[in-house]
Amino acid sequence: MKVGVLGAKGRVGSAVVAGVKAAEDLELVAEIDHGDSLDALVETGTEVIVDFTTPNAVMDNLEYCISHGIHCVVGTTGFDDERYEQVRRWCAESDGVGVLIAPNFAISAVLTMAFAKQAAPFFESAEVVEYHHPNKLDAPSGTAIKTAQGIAGARREAGLDPMPDATEQSLDGARGANVDGVHVHAVRMTGMVAHEEVIFGTQDQSLTIRQDSYGRDSFVPGVLTGVRQVADYPGLTIGLDKYLGL
Amino acid sequence: MKVGVLGAKGRVGSAVVAGVKAAEDLELVAEIDHGDSLDALVETGTEVIVDFTTPNAVMDNLEYCISHGIHCVVGTTGFDDERYEQVRRWCAESDGVGVLIAPNFAISAVLTMAFAKQAAPFFESAEVVEYHHPNKLDAPSGTAIKTAQGIAGARREAGLDPMPDATEQSLDGARGANVDGVHVHAVRMTGMVAHEEVIFGTQDQSLTIRQDSYGRDSFVPGVLTGVRQVADYPGLTIGLDKYLGL
Amino acid sequence: MKVGVLGAKGRVGSAVVAGVKAAEDLELVAEIDHGDSLDALVETGTEVIVDFTTPNAVMDNLEYCISHGIHCVVGTTGFDDERYEQVRRWCAESDGVGVLIAPNFAISAVLTMAFAKQAAPFFESAEVVEYHHPNKLDAPSGTAIKTAQGIAGARREAGLDPMPDATEQSLDGARGANVDGVHVHAVRMTGMVAHEEVIFGTQDQSLTIRQDSYGRDSFVPGVLTGVRQVADYPGLTIGLDKYLGL
Amino acid sequence: MKVGVLGAKGRVGSAVVAGVKAAEDLELVAEIDHGDSLDALVETGTEVIVDFTTPNAVMDNLEYCISHGIHCVVGTTGFDDERYEQVRRWCAESDGVGVLIAPNFAISAVLTMAFAKQAAPFFESAEVVEYHHPNKLDAPSGTAIKTAQGIAGARREAGLDPMPDATEQSLDGARGANVDGVHVHAVRMTGMVAHEEVIFGTQDQSLTIRQDSYGRDSFVPGVLTGVRQVADYPGLTIGLDKYLGL
Numbered sequence: 001m002k003v004g005v006l007g008a009k010g011r012v013g014s015a016v017v018a019g020v021k022a023a024e025d026l027e028l029v030a031e032i033d034h035g036d037s038l039d040a041l042v043e044t045g046t047e048v049i050v051d052f053t054t055p056n057a058v059m060d061n062l063e064y065c066i067s068h069g070i071h072c073v074v075g076t077t078g079f080d081d082e083r084y085e086q087v088r089r090w091c092a093e094s095d096g097v098g099v100l101i102a103p104n105f106a107i108s109a110v111l112t113m114a115f116a117k118q119a120a121p122f123f124e125s126a127e128v129v130e131y132h133h134p135n136k137l138d139a140p141s142g143t144a145i146k147t148a149q150g151i152a153g154a155r156r157e158a159g160l161d162p163m164p165d166a167t168e169q170s171l172d173g174a175r176g177a178n179v180d181g182v183h184v185h186a187v188r189m190t191g192m193v194a195h196e197e198v199i200f201g202t203q204d205q206s207l208t209i210r211q212d213s214y215g216r217d218s219f220v221p222g223v224l225t226g227v228r229q230v231a232d233y234p235g236l237t238i239g240l241d242k243y244l245g246l
Numbered sequence: 247m248k249v250g251v252l253g254a255k256g257r258v259g260s261a262v263v264a265g266v267k268a269a270e271d272l273e274l275v276a277e278i279d280h281g282d283s284l285d286a287l288v289e290t291g292t293e294v295i296v297d298f299t300t301p302n303a304v305m306d307n308l309e310y311c312i313s314h315g316i317h318c319v320v321g322t323t324g325f326d327d328e329r330y331e332q333v334r335r336w337c338a339e340s341d342g343v344g345v346l347i348a349p350n351f352a353i354s355a356v357l358t359m360a361f362a363k364q365a366a367p368f369f370e371s372a373e374v375v376e377y378h379h380p381n382k383l384d385a386p387s388g389t390a391i392k393t394a395q396g397i398a399g400a401r402r403e404a405g406l407d408p409m410p411d412a413t414e415q416s417l418d419g420a421r422g423a424n425v426d427g428v429h430v431h432a433v434r435m436t437g438m439v440a441h442e443e444v445i446f447g448t449q450d451q452s453l454t455i456r457q458d459s460y461g462r463d464s465f466v467p468g469v470l471t472g473v474r475q476v477a478d479y480p481g482l483t484i485g486l487d488k489y490l491g492l
Numbered sequence: 493m494k495v496g497v498l499g500a501k502g503r504v505g506s507a508v509v510a511g512v513k514a515a516e517d518l519e520l521v522a523e524i525d526h527g528d529s530l531d532a533l534v535e536t537g538t539e540v541i542v543d544f545t546t547p548n549a550v551m552d553n554l555e556y557c558i559s560h561g562i563h564c565v566v567g568t569t570g571f572d573d574e575r576y577e578q579v580r581r582w583c584a585e586s587d588g589v590g591v592l593i594a595p596n597f598a599i600s601a602v603l604t605m606a607f608a609k610q611a612a613p614f615f616e617s618a619e620v621v622e623y624h625h626p627n628k629l630d631a632p633s634g635t636a637i638k639t640a641q642g643i644a645g646a647r648r649e650a651g652l653d654p655m656p657d658a659t660e661q662s663l664d665g666a667r668g669a670n671v672d673g674v675h676v677h678a679v680r681m682t683g684m685v686a687h688e689e690v691i692f693g694t695q696d697q698s699l700t701i702r703q704d705s706y707g708r709d710s711f712v713p714g715v716l717t718g719v720r721q722v723a724d725y726p727g728l729t730i731g732l733d734k735y736l737g738l
Numbered sequence: 739m740k741v742g743v744l745g746a747k748g749r750v751g752s753a754v755v756a757g758v759k760a761a762e763d764l765e766l767v768a769e770i771d772h773g774d775s776l777d778a779l780v781e782t783g784t785e786v787i788v789d790f791t792t793p794n795a796v797m798d799n800l801e802y803c804i805s806h807g808i809h810c811v812v813g814t815t816g817f818d819d820e821r822y823e824q825v826r827r828w829c830a831e832s833d834g835v836g837v838l839i840a841p842n843f844a845i846s847a848v849l850t851m852a853f854a855k856q857a858a859p860f861f862e863s864a865e866v867v868e869y870h871h872p873n874k875l876d877a878p879s880g881t882a883i884k885t886a887q888g889i890a891g892a893r894r895e896a897g898l899d900p901m902p903d904a905t906e907q908s909l910d911g912a913r914g915a916n917v918d919g920v921h922v923h924a925v926r927m928t929g930m931v932a933h934e935e936v937i938f939g940t941q942d943q944s945l946t947i948r949q950d951s952y953g954r955d956s957f958v959p960g961v962l963t964g965v966r967q968v969a970d971y972p973g974l975t976i977g978l979d980k981y982l983g984l
Contacts, residue, residue: 019449107368108446108453115361115455118491122353122471124682125626131691134617134656139666164626165680173670174631174678177663185677186666188657189693190616191952199623200354201681203265204461207354208454209361214929214952215450225368244368370928371872377937380863380902385912410872411926419916420877420924423909431923432912434903435939436862437706445869447927460683460706511941599860600938600945607853607947610983614845614963692846695757696953699846700946701853707942717860736860 003227004030004046004070006061007053012075012219016050019220026227038064048227051076059083066090066097073226074101075219084236091235098230102240104143105222108211109196110239113147114246115209116198120151121158123200123207127176131187131195139186144196145179151198152180249473250276250292250316252307253299258321258465262296265466272473284310294473297322305329312336312343319472320347321465330482337481344476348486351468354457355389355442356485360492361455362444363396367404369446369453372397373422377433377441385432390442391425397444398426495719496522496538496562498553499545504567504711508542511712518719530556540719543568551575558582558589565718566593567711576728583727590722594732596635597714600703601688602731605639606738607701608690612643613650615692615699619668623679623687631678636688637671643690644672686710741965742768742784742808744799745791750813750957754788757958764965776802786965789814797821804828804835811964812839813957822974829973836968840978842881843960846949847934848977851885852984853947854936858889859896861938861945865914869925869933877924882934883917889936890918 003020007013008031020028029044034053038061041049048071051061055078065072067090079101087099104110120126128151130144140148162181176185194213199206222240229243237243249266253259254277266274275290280299284307287295294317297307301324311318313336325347333345350356366372374397376390386394408427422431440459445452468486475489483489495512499505500523512520521536526545530553533541540563543553547570557564559582571593579591596602612618620643622636632640654673668677686705691698714732721735729735741758745751746769758766767782772791776799779787786809789799793816803810805828817839825837842848858864866889868882878886900919914923932951937944960978967981975981 106451107448108451111361111365111368111453115357115364118361119357122357122467122490125680127679127681129621129677129679135658137658137660139659139662145663163680164682166627166629167631167678167680168629170631170678171637171669171671171676173665173668174676175665175680176668176677177666179663183679184663184666185621185668185679186659186662187619187621187675187677187691188617188655188659188667189619189691189698190656191693191696191698191950191956193952199679199681201683202353202467203683204459204464204466205352205354205683206458206460206681207357208456208458210454210456212452212454212929213450214452214931218450218929220450221368221448245364371926373925373927375867375923375925381904383904383906385905385908391909409926410928412873412875413877413924413926414875416877416924417883417915417917417922419911419914420922421911421926422914422923423912425909429925430909430912431867431914431925432905432908433865433867433921433923433937434863434901434905434913435865435937435944436902437704437710437939437941437943439706445925445927447929449929451929452927458683460685464683598943599940600943603853603857603860603945607849607856610853611849614849614959614982694845694959696951696956696958697844697846698950698952699849700948700950702946702948704944704946705942706944710942712942713860713940737856 001025001227002027002029002045002047004032004041004044004049006032006049006051009033010052012052015217015220016052016223019224023224041065041070042068046070048073048230050223050227062087062099063090066094066099069094069097071097071230072099073223073230074099075105075223084238088236096234098233098235100226100230100233100237105219105240106213107222107225107244109143110241110244112196112198112209112211113150114241116147117150117154119200119207120154121160123202125163125201126151126182127199128182128184129187129197131189131192133192134188134190136188140177140184144184147196147198148179148182148184151182247271248273248275248291248293250278250287250295252278252295252297255279256298258298261463261466262298262469265470269470287311287316288314292316294319294476296469296473308333308345309336312340312345315340315343317343317476318345319469319476320345321351321469330484334482342480344479344481346472346476346483351465351486352459353468353471353490356487356490358442358444358455358457359393359396360487362393363400365446365453366397366400367406369448371409371447372428373445374428374430375433375443377435377438379438380434380436382434386423386430390430393442393444394425394428394430397428493517493719494519494521494537494539496524496533496536496541498524498541498543501525502544504544507709507712508544508715511716515716533557533562534560538562540565540722542715542719554579554591555582558586558591561586561589563589563722564591565715565722566591567597567715576730580728588726590725590727592718592722592725592729597711597732598705599714599717599736601635602733602736604688604690604701604703605642606733608639609642609646611692611699612646613652615694617655617693618643618674619691620674620676621679621689623681623684625684626680626682628680632669632676636676639688639690640671640674640676643674739763739965740765740767740783740785742770742779742782742787744770744787744789747771748790750790753955753958754790754961757962761962779803779808780806784808786811786968788961788965800825800837801828804832804837807832807835809835809968810837811961811968812837813843813961822976826974834972836971836973838964838968838975843957843978844951845960845963845982847881848979848982850934850936850947850949851888852979854885855888855892857938857945858892859898861940863901863939864889864920865937866920866922867925867935869927869930871930872926872928874926878915878922882922885934885936886917886920886922889920
């Protein structure tokens with residue numbers, strides 16, 4: 001499969017370039033960056049592009065690629081309903097082209113969130129503990145909040161009672177942040193990168209789902225999964241979940 | 247919902263009795279043990295029975311219950327294809343009756359196996375580590391072997407390459423047992439009960455799914471889940487998976 | 493070694509009785525409970541007693557045993573400086589008798605606290621996460637608070653800077669309780685018993701010390717360690733640390 | 739404190755250079771590499787050098803530094819008893835100079851080994867599980883073998899019985915490698931770096947000591963600890979343990 005990378009000189013794009021080069025079933029045919037002409041994509045017979053550019057550039061890139069029958073895997077941010085609608089219209093005019101736009105390509109994080117939702121209805125208790133390097137500005141992480149909201153939603157749908165908690169005497173903050181009834185704890189630790197642990201408990205047992213990111217390139221396997229499957233999903237797909245069989 | 251327990255004085259049955267009593271939405275109306283008449287079930291208006299008896303007793307129990315329109319949740323062992331077929335015939339004659347027969351009611355263990363299969367296609371590496379008390383006779387545990395086989399099957403279906411492993415120099419046994427290409431390690435530790443950890447790895451990240459059993463009654467929540475849902479699944483269902491949305 | 497248990501019919505005492513019986517190097521010669529005469533100790537040639545009685549009873553027990561040359565391992569609560577001083581006077585009059593009074597006999601918890609203090613000076617970051625069943629009334633646990641205080645003290649002595657933490661935007665409670673500058677997080681989880689995790693981090697690495705209690709009798713091995721060693725430590729010893737080589 | 743780095747352009751040396759620069763209490767005054775004159779050390783008033791050079795170069799470096807009253811922190815390999823003896827002689831002639839030669843500067847790994855030895859006498863069971871990237875050639879890791887030997891030695895000294903293990907039926911390798919009676923398991927996992935877990939168990943409890951290396955520069959904090967303390971330990975010290983209060 002012939003792959004082109006847009007934003008190829010950026011930090012994220014260059015990790016994608018390295019990942020495509022290392023994959024035996026993929027061939028890197030085009031590296032495009034700011035100022036380069038997109039026509040190289042057509043000239044090289046590019047079948048799938050990966051776009052990690054900027055909100056300013058991405059819509060033009062997509063219009064060009066979709067209209068030329070090139071599938072698109074997009075990690076660039078800045079999408080809203082209006083932009084999604086525009087992409088859908090372009091896809092409708094270009095039969096069979098697949099476009100994947102995902103906010104998070106870290107497979108282990110996407111699976112953690114999905115499994116947490118699946119498990120939630122069957123456990124009395126659920127809490128989230130996330131661990132990050134101490135330079136992080138927000139606590140808890142956006143991923144941890146989203147995970148907790150997913151658990152809370154699944155519990156509501158299943159009609160579960162509130163979690164048991166007999167705490168009467170507590171130091172301020174000891175029980176963590178309360179996100180829709182799910183307690184979330186944030187640890188900040190020199191040396192760590194990004195880690196999330198979801199713990200579920202019921203009689204005589206617990207289930208723990210833990211995701212560890214050891215480096216900055218944990219998005220690469222998810223991007224390559226997108227590249228390999230995007231042709232099988234014509235039209236617009238938002239989020240990696242469907243590609244992961246979730 | 248009116249519940250009867252068969253095998254109510256056995257160790258497992260008495261834990262089920264306690265679990266039903268403690269559940270606000272369930273009413274325990276009959277406790278049957280060896281030698282008691284099953285007619286008490288009809289007389290008390292039992293809607294669902296739980297059977298943890300013996301291979302010798304369970305088929306008579308099921309015939310009685312199914313023919314009297316009572317749903318059945320069964321943890322008794324000794325079922326084979328012939329027995330399953332017989333239960334299906336009884337169900338066919340008794341419209342709407344649900345029968346759940348499951349070899350494992352520990353929800354956290356069932357979810358761990360299911361999540362492991364779902365995650366397997368997306369990671370280069372996968373290994374299983376299980377931890378048990380030192381009185382256990384077999385290593386690895388049956389659950390760990392089954393988990394490894396599930397991972398191996400999912401990898402085969404997805405067409406994955408063998409896992410990377412550059413080991414050249416190894417002490418005997420260091421890399422664990424090889425179950426269909428998945429390495430499985432068994433730890434035996436005084437104080438521990440039953441614990442299983444499945445670890446998946448790919449570029450810059452890992453995903454860990456861990457199940458801990460802290461006591462002997464970890465099957466109770468799964469049995470109660472069965473009791474609550476069995477009326478929604480007419481006919482024979484084997485294994486708890488479908489009830490857990492898997 | 494001939495052992496007597498005082499408070500032998502209490503929940504804790506009866507676990508000690510079972511522990512002594514199971515130990516091949518110890519012989520249980522006396523089981524004393526409320527109302528029984530202590531003279532049975534002398535008559536049976538008891539060498540060491542274990543006292544899990546009440547604050548009302550324990551001082552009379554100690555006076556009797558020390559004056560009769562019987563070593564004492566004590567888990568009964570209610571000791572203050574005045575009582576310790578009294579025990580020291582009795583010991584001074586009874587040459588060679590050893591008395592161990594310890595607030596915590598759970599070896600894994602005592603070691604966790606000691607190791608945490610030893611490690612603290614060498615890491616930029618340190619946090620504590622504790623996990624308990626949801627019926628616990630206080631959060632964080634007393635042990636977790638004590639652990640955090642030990643870490644804080646060791647950091648102060650070593651002249652460490654405050655831990656790095658760039659958090660600017662935080663949900664209330666996300667970063668846990670602040671105990672002398674050490675963040676402590678309390679998880680409450682059905683199925684869990686009592687677990688504590690101390691995490692240390694510095695450049696490119698972390699060190700985690702974790703203690704798990706799976707059942708209520710985790711004090712037994714510490715009591716037996718006390719019984720085996722008390723004769724080697726004449727006079728009063730407070731806390732199990734010295735016996736553990738700490 | 740004025741610090742010079744020898745082997746400053748090597749991978750390890752350049753990480754030390756960065757670490758010294760980032761430390762507020764240390765001043766980097768000399769970066770020496772192959773071919774540079776050592777006189778720069780004296781000219782810049784270097785108080786401590788760090789040597790990550792080669793077995794060929796290190797002895798000349800040490801003779802120069804010790805004879806000029808400069809303390810030495812050495813991670814270079816290739817030392818044997820003869821070399822240690824030579825260093826001791828040089829130190830004897832140069833009153834008050836401290837030399838630290840250590841095979842392992844990863845503080846978390848050194849502490850894990852030390853704590854494992856301390857804990858070993860008090861637990862019935864102990865096993866080691868190590869996790870590394872799949873390009874590692876040996877299994878188990880040298881560190882894991884050394885940890886297991888330390889545990890085995892401490893158990894022998896304490897006169898402990900062999901660990902309980904009722905395994906009768908086992909897949910080949912399931913119970914790991916047997917290192918002096920301690921079972922050691924090696925996991926190989928894409929995405930992971932270097933991680934070691936030591937687990938101890940006794941009645942109703944376990945103690946886990948875990949070390950995680952997330953990157954290649956985990957030796958830096960140990961080297962800086964050496965630099966800060968080497969003046970307090972005149973003569974030759976082998977291994978970081980004493981500096982860590984072990």
